Amino acid sequence: MSAVPVLAVDNLSVEFRTRGGIVKALEQVSFSVNKGEMVAIVGESGSGKSVTAFTVMGILDAAGRVSQGTASFGGLDVLQAPEAVMRDIRGREMSMIFQNPRVALNPIRRVGDQIADVLLQHGNVTRREAPKRAIEMLTRVRIPDPERRAKAYPFELSGGMCQRIMIAIALSCAPKLLIADEPTTGLDVTTQAAIMDLIAELGAEQGMSTLLITHDLGMAAEYCDQIVVMHAGHIVEMAPTAELFAHPRHPYTAKLIAATPKPTASLMDLAAIPGNLPDLRAAEIPPCRYSARCERRQSRCDQALPYVLGEQKGSMVACWNPL
Amino acid sequence: MSEFFEKPLLDAQSLHKQFTVGKTPGLFAKARGADRPVAKLHAVDDVTFTIGKGEVLGLVGESGCGKSTLVRLLTRLLDLTDGSIRLDGEEIGHLPAKGFGRSPYRPRIQMVFQDAGDSLNPRFTAFAAIADPIQRLKPLPRADLKLRVEELATMCGLPLELLGRFPHQLSGGQKARVGIARAIAVEPDLLILDEPTAALDVSVQVVILQLLEDLKKRLGMSYLFVSHDLNVVRLLCDRVMVMYLGRIVETGPAEEVFRNPAHPYTKALLSAIPHFDQVKGSGAPPVPRLRISGEPRSPIDPSPKVCRFYGRCPKGQEACTESMPLLHGVGLEHSAGHSVACHFPVSDTDGKTAAVSLIEDVA
Amino acid sequence: MSETLKHIRYVLTENPVTLFAFSLFGFILFCALFGPYLAPYDPLATNGAATLKPPSAQHWFGTDALGRDIFSRVLVATRLDLGIAFFSVVLTFAIGALAGIAAGFFGGWVDRVVGRLADTIMAFPLFVLAMGIVAALGNTVGNIVLATAIINTPLYARVARAEANIRRNAGFVEAARLSGNGEGRILLLQILPNIMPILMVQCSLTMGYAILNAAGLSFIGLGIAPPTPEWGILVAEGAAYMISGEWWVALFPGLALMTAVFCFNLLGDGLRDIVDPRRRT
Numbered sequence: 001m002s003a004v005p006v007l008a009v010d011n012l013s014v015e016f017r018t019r020g021g022i023v024k025a026l027e028q029v030s031f032s033v034n035k036g037e038m039v040a041i042v043g044e045s046g047s048g049k050s051v052t053a054f055t056v057m058g059i060l061d062a063a064g065r066v067s068q069g070t071a072s073f074g075g076l077d078v079l080q081a082p083e084a085v086m087r088d089i090r091g092r093e094m095s096m097i098f099q100n101p102r103v104a105l106n107p108i109r110r111v112g113d114q115i116a117d118v119l120l121q122h123g124n125v126t127r128r129e130a131p132k133r134a135i136e137m138l139t140r141v142r143i144p145d146p147e148r149r150a151k152a153y154p155f156e157l158s159g160g161m162c163q164r165i166m167i168a169i170a171l172s173c174a175p176k177l178l179i180a181d182e183p184t185t186g187l188d189v190t191t192q193a194a195i196m197d198l199i200a201e202l203g204a205e206q207g208m209s210t211l212l213i214t215h216d217l218g219m220a221a222e223y224c225d226q227i228v229v230m231h232a233g234h235i236v237e238m239a240p241t242a243e244l245f246a247h248p249r250h251p252y253t254a255k256l257i258a259a260t261p262k263p264t265a266s267l268m269d270l271a272a273i274p275g276n277l278p279d280l281r282a283a284e285i286p287p288c289r290y291s292a293r294c295e296r297r298q299s300r301c302d303q304a305l306p307y308v309l310g311e312q313k314g315s316m317v318a319c320w321n322p323l
Numbered sequence: 324m325s326e327f328f329e330k331p332l333l334d335a336q337s338l339h340k341q342f343t344v345g346k347t348p349g350l351f352a353k354a355r356g357a358d359r360p361v362a363k364l365h366a367v368d369d370v371t372f373t374i375g376k377g378e379v380l381g382l383v384g385e386s387g388c389g390k391s392t393l394v395r396l397l398t399r400l401l402d403l404t405d406g407s408i409r410l411d412g413e414e415i416g417h418l419p420a421k422g423f424g425r426s427p428y429r430p431r432i433q434m435v436f437q438d439a440g441d442s443l444n445p446r447f448t449a450f451a452a453i454a455d456p457i458q459r460l461k462p463l464p465r466a467d468l469k470l471r472v473e474e475l476a477t478m479c480g481l482p483l484e485l486l487g488r489f490p491h492q493l494s495g496g497q498k499a500r501v502g503i504a505r506a507i508a509v510e511p512d513l514l515i516l517d518e519p520t521a522a523l524d525v526s527v528q529v530v531i532l533q534l535l536e537d538l539k540k541r542l543g544m545s546y547l548f549v550s551h552d553l554n555v556v557r558l559l560c561d562r563v564m565v566m567y568l569g570r571i572v573e574t575g576p577a578e579e580v581f582r583n584p585a586h587p588y589t590k591a592l593l594s595a596i597p598h599f600d601q602v603k604g605s606g607a608p609p610v611p612r613l614r615i616s617g618e619p620r621s622p623i624d625p626s627p628k629v630c631r632f633y634g635r636c637p638k639g640q641e642a643c644t645e646s647m648p649l650l651h652g653v654g655l656e657h658s659a660g661h662s663v664a665c666h667f668p669v670s671d672t673d674g675k676t677a678a679v680s681l682i683e684d685v686a
Numbered sequence: 687m688s689e690t691l692k693h694i695r696y697v698l699t700e701n702p703v704t705l706f707a708f709s710l711f712g713f714i715l716f717c718a719l720f721g722p723y724l725a726p727y728d729p730l731a732t733n734g735a736a737t738l739k740p741p742s743a744q745h746w747f748g749t750d751a752l753g754r755d756i757f758s759r760v761l762v763a764t765r766l767d768l769g770i771a772f773f774s775v776v777l778t779f780a781i782g783a784l785a786g787i788a789a790g791f792f793g794g795w796v797d798r799v800v801g802r803l804a805d806t807i808m809a810f811p812l813f814v815l816a817m818g819i820v821a822a823l824g825n826t827v828g829n830i831v832l833a834t835a836i837i838n839t840p841l842y843a844r845v846a847r848a849e850a851n852i853r854r855n856a857g858f859v860e861a862a863r864l865s866g867n868g869e870g871r872i873l874l875l876q877i878l879p880n881i882m883p884i885l886m887v888q889c890s891l892t893m894g895y896a897i898l899n900a901a902g903l904s905f906i907g908l909g910i911a912p913p914t915p916e917w918g919i920l921v922a923e924g925a926a927y928m929i930s931g932e933w934w935v936a937l938f939p940g941l942a943l944m945t946a947v948f949c950f951n952l953l954g955d956g957l958r959d960i961v962d963p964r965r966r967t
Contacts, residue, residue, distance in 0.1 A: 019696065044524035045495070144617070158618060159386075188385035189551050190615055193595035197614065215524065218597030225603060242605035259525045261554040263581070263598055267536055270558075273526035276494065400863055424866045434864055442857030446879040456865035505861070 005032035005072075006177050006209045007056065012069030012079075014048075014055055021281040025051045025064070026233045030307075032314075033177065033226075038203060038210040040220035040241075042256075043230035046277050049213045052230070053179050055079070056211075057096050058086040074176065092122040095170035099182040101162035105154040111165045112138070112150025115172055122173045137168040141198060160191035167198060174206055181213045196223055217260050221245055226314055229253045232277045232289035234305070239315035249310070249322040251296050288319070296321045330412075331373035332545050333397070333513055338406035338416075340367040340392050344623055364623050366392040368569040370406075374513065379539065379546040381560035381577060383553055383592065387619070389569040390549050394517055397547065398434050399423040410513070430460045430509035437518040439498035443490040449476075449501045450486040453508055460509045471508070478541075479504040480534060496527035500534070507538060515547045520555065532558055554596055557581050562660070565589045568622050568631040571650065575661030585653045585663035587636050591615045613637070630666070638667045697959045704956030710949040717764040727755035729762040729915045738932050748934035750923060756935065759915040760942050766910065767917050767946070770831055771896035775889055777835035778842050778896075783878075783885055785839075786846025791854050791873050800847070804840035812837040816899055820908050830909050834899045838892050845888050849881040883961045890954035894947040901943055917943045 014026040026048045033039045041049040054060050056071050058078055070077045073094060078086065090096075098104045106114055115137050116130035125133050131150070138146035141164040154162055163183060170178055180199060184192035200223050203210045214220055220227050221241060228238040229250065237250035248254040258271040275293030278285055286292065291301045300320050308317050341363040366389045374380045384390045395401040397408065399420050408416035415428050423429060433456070436442035443452050453472045457463055463471055473483055481500040490498055499519065506514055516535065520528040536559060539546060550556045556563055557577050564574040565586065573586040584590040594613040617635045625631065630643040643666055650662040698705045717724075733753030741748045747756035789800035807815065819833035853859065854877075862872050901918030903909035910916040912923070917939045924936025 019700065044526060142616075161618075189595045190385065190591055193597075193612070194614060194616065196597075216597065217525070218599060221599050221602045222597040223603060241603045245599060245602045246605065256525065257599075259529045260599075261525075261528075261552070261558060263554065263557075263600070265558075267532055267558040270529045270532075272530040272533065398864060400860060421869075424863060424868060429864075429866050434861075436857045436861060438857055442861045444858040444862070444876055444880065446876075447858075455862065455867070459866035502861075505865070509865075 004035060006035050006074065007211070008032040008070075008072045009052070009056065010070050010072070012052070012055065012071060013067045014051055014060070014064055015067050016061070016064045018063065018281070021283075023280045024233060024285065025280065026055070028305075028307075029069070029230075029233075029235055031228050031235060031238055033209045033211055035176075035209055036204070036207045037226060038200065038212060038224045039226045039228060040212045040214055040224040041228045041230055042214060042217055042220050044215060044256075046232065047230040048233040049230050050181055051233075053096070053181050053211065053213050057090060057094065057179060058083075059090075059096075088122075091118055091170075091175075092173045093175050094177045094179070095173075095175040096179040096181065097163070097166045097170050097183050099185050101166045102154055102159065104166055105162060107154055110151050110153060111157070115150075115165070115169050118169050118172050124173060133172070134168075137172050138165075140171075140202065141165070141168045143168075158191075159187050160195060163187060163191075163195050164198065167195070167202070171202055171206070171208070175208060177209045177211065178203065179211045179213070182215070183212070184219070185215075192219075199223075217256060229256070233280060234289055234318060235316070236290060236319070237317045239310060239317075240312060243310075243312055243315060247323075249317040250290075250319050251294050251321075251323065252290050254323055296323075330376070332376045332378075332411060333374040333547075334407075334409040334412075335373070335397070336371050336407045336409075338367050338370040338393070338396055338408070339365075339404045340389075340396055340401065341365055341404045362623050365569050365625055366622065367396065368625075370566075370569075370571055372564055372571065372574065374545050374547060376512075377539070377543055377545055378562070379548055379560045381556035381563035382547060382549045382566060383551065383556055383563055384566035385551055385592075387568075387622070388566045389622075390566050391517070393566070394434070394515055394547070394549055397513075398432055398515055399428075424459075430456070431512045432515070433506040433509065433511035433513075434515040434517060435499075435502050435506045435519045438522050439495065439502040439519075440490060440522070442502055443498060445490055448487050448489055449481070449493065449497075452490075452501055453486075453504045456505060456508045472504075475504040475508055476500075478507075478538070480530075495523050496530065499523060499527070499531050503531075503534065503538070507542065507544070510542065511544060513547065514544045515549070517549045518551070519548075521550070521552075528555070535559065552596065553581060553593055554598075565592070568619055568625070570631055570664065572632065572665065573663045574650065575663075576659055579659060579661050583661075585661070585668035586632075586665050587613070587638050587667075587669060588615070588632050590669055630664075632665075638665075638669075640667065642666050694960055697956060701956065701959070703952060704959065707949055707952035707956055710945065711953055714764060714768065714946055714949060717761055718768040719765070721761040721764050725755075725758035725761050727758040729754065729759040730913055731755075738927070738935070740932075741934055747938040748932075750935050751927070756920070756938055759920055760917070760939050763915040763917050763920065763939070764942070764946075766827075766914070767897055767900060767943075770827065770834065770900040771893050774831045774834035774838065774896045774900075775892050777831065778838045778892055779885070779889060781835070782839040782842030783846045786843035787850040787873060787877060787881070789843065790847035790850030791877055792869070793851075793854070797847070800843060804843050807836065807840045813899065813902060816903060817906070817908055820903055825908065825911060827910065830900055830903055833903070834896045837899065838895055842885075842888055842892060846881065846885060849884050850877050853877055853880060883958045886957045886961050887954040890950050890957055893953075894950040897943065897946050897950070 010030050012026055012029040016023040016025050029052060041052060043049045055066060056078060066079050071079050112131060112134045115134035119125045119130050119133050120127065135146045135150050138150055143149050143161065143164055183199065184195050187195065196219060199210060212220065212224060224241055226238065227241050227244045229236050231252050237253045244253065245257065248257055255271060255273045259273060261270065273293060278289050278292060287303060287305045288301050291297050298321050305318050306320060308322065310316060344362045344364045370393060382390050392401065396403055399415065399418065402420045403416050406416060407414060410428055410431060418426055450472055453475055454468055457468060457471060472486065476483055476486055479500045481497060481504060485493060485497060520531050523531060548556060548559055560577040562575065563577045563580050564571050565588065567588050573580060573589045580589060584593055591613045615635045620631055620634055628645060628647055630648050633639045633643045648664045648666045650664045653661055653663050653668050698708060731754065735753065736749050737751055737753045739745055739749045745755050745757065747760060749755055785800045789797040816833040816837050819836060820829050823829040859872055859876055862876050900909060904916050904918030905922045909918060912919050920939030921936050924939065927935045
């Protein structure tokens, strides 16, 4: 499979200036998303998964700074591109959906109009066609009674329904890449499943690539082709999904899988991950940011982190002593 | 098992809670003799269950199903519309929520909140938070209080040097530990756990769940464990109840409900949780998934005859609109206490085949 | 304790505007405390030989129609103006904050009573209301304080009500109920400390209004009686001379007034940063 990557992030480092000092939020992050693929970035809070997504979208907080690296999207380095270019790309070629759809929608505008706005802004339709296309989009995201719902305000719709509207907005211009930042957190379990099914189906229909940011390993396992595991601003492991779950190689990945409740495991079978994330503001962070919590630690773990490529394409582990 | 049923710690009988929605007729409307019936939201509708001593009962449901209201009724933060709550045989359901803080029953029912961050006053240190219920409900001299708080912190795995910190200086897991230490400070008989790990990372979730299991064994408490995640509920609970729009739709031993869900809703809930049994690209045979669509029925003045799940239920038939299904025993051994409120339970006829045909219907 | 100091230092160094506001506040406070001892001339002493003199080395701010030193009068007036503002804010805080928190927390009839009272006060043009109160009760410092407090109370009560209302169902309030706290205790020990930072900001803003209001009353002759030095009176006395070219008589007291109000408005944000524990690392 010699796929062309839609998005290729290479050696990306991001820092945040805070009152406690410089936080090295991302360090040497490299991964790519191929055409039609769904890639998950999995990690716990503070792992830098959302920062990665925000950096790629060019909507990083003002306190954040890209200190090195590139993110190539269809040949364009989105980290260097002027804001005017990015504004045109966002929403048209690269879209994003967020954790809390109710906040992301304009509360005082009808949802149909909000979809039409995006269609008009990116110039694919005339003012006359826009409302009709908006209703088409609502049908595509399986909203029952789309003509009536197009006239609804966000507060009149349930959380799951709002997320469907967000997806309709994000997909209205048939983007090449969808970045979904915890798209189902806060939704009901049954709604979560329906939303993920919808993203997967529509992505497959349009040949769209999806970057899913999630803390839920189970969800990543079920829907994604490739998984990137992050810990404290580093990518510790990435591999095709089946391989990652069959043979996790980084100790942290293995622990994360072992800590996730499964239908068969009892409470005592689940393993906790001892220790905490290192302080990313410290001047001296150990090269391997997991080493302080790691049971497989060796003396050479104090050397610069190795990025060991696996046999399969797209697999990598950043560890001196992998499983 | 049987002693649970002989002398339950908590015995809740047909609990009802209704909220008035919209405006009650105003002064002028009343003067005009307007007699508009007031719309009622049925948050909790005819809920009956017991919790035995040392038992862990799971309560599963999605947002808006009434589980938060039920929890607030049991913790006596809300007044009942109707029904009875007995604690160790003594009726506490009629005591007004307003004065319950002064009743001798207050220390016996405590709760761990869903969002530990929100449940801790940002202005109180961890020490003050844990000490507060002791000072109010079981006062101790100053020196003893300090010892007791330190003992509780140790019991909950909270390093003593963190006791002087404010909530924003603590991590999510540490805040959860403070919340638990506060809840067990007055040695409750019943501890209600309202999604205690929902806001935590998986690695911390495991630690907190194991801590709760350990505390239960050491202190002999009973738990009501509220969650939307059946995978997590299963880990800690002896029995589970599944709630949908104010009513219990299925109840039974945790393992049994988990293996052989009888209600279509329980089945959908279970099949919605992503598992590792379906790793993409692993070549594993696809596990049939049951998805439900549509929006829940309105909980405002619902028809007493129509099953609450009707409209979303893949098995819904005319019979479901003619009489409300009530809880009845299912499974091979009815004595096991597995009951379901459904006219057409999934595994009623013949376990597997029924389940498979149901999924085919949906697909 | 040293952590608090460190935090204050951080807030001040991080935000130069706050540092400026605090320095200015320090200066005004200094003038209020020591003004009468530092004034080069007796603020009430007239001098027929030196009337309406423009600013000079002897009289920094010039002299008025009776030959009184304007610098001394402005300096000495600080204490009175600040005092009126301070006591009226304390009164506003006591009434407004408590009524507002109770309204927001309990809701129901408490909320309705407080809300209607506040609406009633707000329905008047506030300054006219203050004039009415002073005119009816008499021209004393105490009544000016009272009038200023009354017209500021509704604003204050509304802020407190809104903040208490969003916290009435917070997790920590329910937790406090489970711990056996009564509603009154929850109000005072759980809710009040949490909205203190917002109230402090409001206090600072109210100080500005209060100074303006007291000066305004004096300006129209309903407040402090001349010849007592007070900024509003000084401006009023000087206003007549603006046209004839003796600008300094009104300008300097006016500047003092403006500086004080400006200072309190800036101070609010800095205060919030200092009292809010979440801003500390």
